[in-house]
Amino acid sequence: MSAALHFPASLQVFERGWLSANNILLTDGDEATLIDSGYFSHAGQTVELVRVGLDGRKLRRLINTHSHSDHIGGNAALQRSFGCSITIPAGMADAVANWDEDALLLRTAAQKCERFAATSLLQGGDRFVAGELEWQAIAVPGHDMDALAYYNVERRILISGDALWRDGFGILFAEVLGSGDGLGEARRTLEAIGRLAVDAVIPGHGAPFSDFDEALERAFARLRAFEDDGARMARNAIRACVTFALLDARRMSLDELPQYLAETPLYREANARFLGLGVDALADWLISDLERAGVAHREGTELVAS
Amino acid sequence: MSVASPCINICHMSPDTGWCEGCQRNIDEITRWSRASDADRHQILLAVADRRELLGLAPLAQSEGARV
Incomplete structure (x- = not known):
């Protein structure tokens, strides 16, 4: 695997750790879109990273892949700093509007997040342009039942959130909590994204990677292990x-x-x-x-x- | 496998040094990490090692950060 995947200059990945999800900055002329904002306690660094990445451009829009604290924790701080709009998956609209700390898993997992208000919604099938690329939102339930991935067909790039990592995927909360068919949805999600032509995955955590087929195999193996045990x-x-x-x-x-x-x-x-x-x-x-x-x-x- | 990020999930910039309090990278080094060449990443890690020594901190482990 080469050191760094080559993305267009209009797409920057800020690789974070495990507490904060990766941030993806997509630039269009003098404006920009950010995907995911990291964890609450790292918001100061997130704002600084975005400021450097913007290089004088205006952050117009922040989009989330899903509603967990390590992906939305910097939303409020980024909006305060840059005046951006906030777009979230439609399935999490009520939970955010009512700041339902159970539905957002904040109380459930004893995590912290600063409240924010969403300005618009996305759902599976919707398309938007960011970083001079057209992205299609794809529903990827499993880890989070309302999660979206974003796919660009021309460059074959998948922004997978926590639905697919290089080695696995995020916790299947609904299955663990008994609130939904996390295993079944995760299987259908892996099958669906497995039908896409993908040369590069930008996951929610870890470095971007190109070995998509191997990552899918590892994810299916983990899923089978969970189904069995x-x-x-x-x-x-x-x-x-x-x-x-x-x-x-x-x-x-x-x-x-x-x-x-x-x-x-x-x-x-x-x-x-x-x-x-x-x-x-x-x-x-x-x-x-x-x-x-x-x-x-x-x-x-x-x-x-x- | 390419050079792994030194992030240890303590992601605050120190106002005194301008370096992250966890991994001792500056903001430019964190920003460019994912598009940096392996040679550039090694240079950053050498700088990190020097800065940690200056601050009296133990070297960072060479493994990947904690996996969740």
């Missing part, structure tokens, strides 16, 4: 969400971890539906699992991000 899916979801929380907070009290796992709906439901562990056993498994993965380590009475 719900406990594996639940453990994966708990591990990923606690890692996310640790990246944000940097440290957590070991004493308070069982209570945190018991009170946060995502962990409570994942455990109750798939694992059936006592909360102390769940905490013990989690700590040793995160230590083994090199994600966190114990320091005195705290679990600290490594």
Whole structure:
């Protein structure tokens, strides 16, 4: 794989980490569009990155792939800084308008986000021009039931959000929480995007990549593993969400971890539906699992991000 | 595999140094990372190593950041 994929000069990717999703800046003359805005606590850096990338242009529009806190957390700050409009997938319109912290998974996963108001909506099949390219919105339910991916057929570029990463896809929240057919939707989504001609994927997290077919194979393999073993899916979801929380907070009290796992709906439901562990056993498994993965380590009475 | 980003998810620019408090890249280096050549990325990582030493910080691990 080459160092960097070659995108048109009108398309810049700001590769972020796991707490903040990648940002994609698309320029058209003296105006620009940004896709996804990162996490709330990184909004200051997001604004600075966008300011540098704009190079004097006006940020006219911000578009989200889906409604999770690591993709919409900078929306309010960007709108304040640049006066841009905010376009969201139509399926999340009510949740944003009413700032429904359950539907936005903020309360569900104990995450933070600054409230914003959307100015327009997109749905699957809609088209828009950004970065001198025409993008088609494609419904990609699974990780988020209302998520959209954006596809440019001429350059064969797919902006996949968390529906497809180089190695996997985002947590299937609906399946873990028991609120919807996350596995079935994810399978249909992978099958649908697998029919597209794609030379480059810009995922929500991780570097842009060109090995689309291999990524699809890995995603299908992971999906099969989850279909065969719900406990594996639940453990994966708990591990990923606690890692996310640790990246944000940097440290957590070991004493308070069982209570945190018991009170946060995502962990409570994942455990109750798939694992059936006592909360102390769940905490013990989690700590040793995160230590083994090199994600966190114990320091005195705290679990600290490594 | 190309050179991995040094981001460790502490994404704040230090007003004192102008470097990210997590990975010690400046804003231009973070902005251009995804279109930088491997040679350019190595140059950025060398600069990061120097800056971390100057700040008395341990070197960043050479692995990819934490995977969620």
